[in-house]
């Protein structure tokens with residue numbers, strides 16, 4: 001590299017198609033100079049870690065967890081098996097899977113005080129705000145969680161986080177409806193138990209429809225991890241201070257709360273409702289092309305091809321509607337997709353459906369209000385967050401996250417007494 005300011009030349013290693021930002025520090029205009037830094041707002045071109053958890057090739061529309069294509073996992077696996085894969089790095093044998101499921105199942109209950117904690121929220125509290133608070137509160141029930149260097153203790157909290165997230169999420173949902181909280185039913189599987197905690201009324205035993213249960217499990221698989229996205233980066237950054245995993249995951253929930261991350265599927269539903277009928281689709285598309293609005297659920301920062309998850313969700317949508325009856329909004333979504341995939345505007349910009357294009361339709365069909373959508377995302381993403389957190393705690397190259405800045409403010413000003421400030 002040649003520094004045009006001085007004409008000096010430096011050798012900088014290129015490994016894994018990257019340069020190390022710290023290697024640039026040797027590039028100085030004089031001995032007192034701090035050295036060259038990189039400036040990368042929003043981390044558009046900066047790798048912050050090495051990771052062997054999730055692989056994405058956005059141009060080809062490829063998503064793999066630990067090397068396994070998402071399509072195969074969605075078709076053949078279950079969410080809990082995928083969670084095992086993310087955490088342990090390999091698929092379990094039958095005995096390992098049975099033990100894993102058993103461990104998660106027996107940790108689904110939460111301390112009774114958490115119920116009282118939930119009751120302190122206003123009657124109309126947003127369920128994601130409640131989940132954020134209750135996840136953080138869990139750290140106070142498990143003080144040993146701060147011993148993050150102890151592998152056994154670490155593991156016990158990995159199990160607890162995955163196990164208790166649906167319980168906390170369901171409590172938040174029931175709170176907003178003024179309904180009594182439902183305790184976990186350990187005879188049901190992971191998605192079935194969650195459905196039971198949401199929807200059980202007076203029946204002695206809640207029996208989920210297996211097709212709904214499976215569709216929810218597939219959604220959980222698809223949302224389990226997506227490498228260094230905003231919420232995962234938040235978990236890693238907060239976790240790098242060596243705080244307990246509940247607090248680090250609460251940071252992930254907070255990041256996912258934002259409309260640019262966990263909230264796009266809600267925007268899709270609103271858009272489909274606004275379009276209203278099939279006849280209005282061409283006009284709507286024209287409006288998008290004129291730059292008057294966005295086709296929500298289309299386009300992605302990383303995928304410049306069909307988001308592989310969108311294809312799988314579209315199929316799951318059909319399965320759910322078999323049980324719940326069709327939603328006319330699905331026809332509008334399909335028509336929008338058909339027109340957009342053939343239109344030069346979308347083709348030339350590589351705009352394809354993303355994961356959110358169809359997921360909102362399923363959530364709605366399941367009877368979920370829109371403010372539960374990000375909560376439904378947070379439940380499965382917990383296994384991804386915690387897998388990334390585990391990887392980080394064992395990565396010798398990681399330290400506390402602490403970016404640099406380019407300072408743009410004033411310097412060495414003299415303090416002026418308030419009466420003299422004009």
Ligand code: ACO
Pocket residue numbers: 260261262264288293294295296297298299300301302349351354355356
């Ligand atoms: N509808 C219409 N035009 C679009 C859309 C869209 N959904 N998305 C991008 N474009 C156009 C832009 O106007 C731009 O056109 P131009 O080159 O003529 O100016 C071009 O495509 C490139 O778009 P960018 O905004 O530069 O793409 P970026 O990577 O920054 O944005 C994003 C990605 C935010 C996802 C964007 O595509 C978008 O807003 N989509 C709709 C919202 C959405 O569905 N978000 C969910 C993402 S998935 C997730 O977070 C889980």
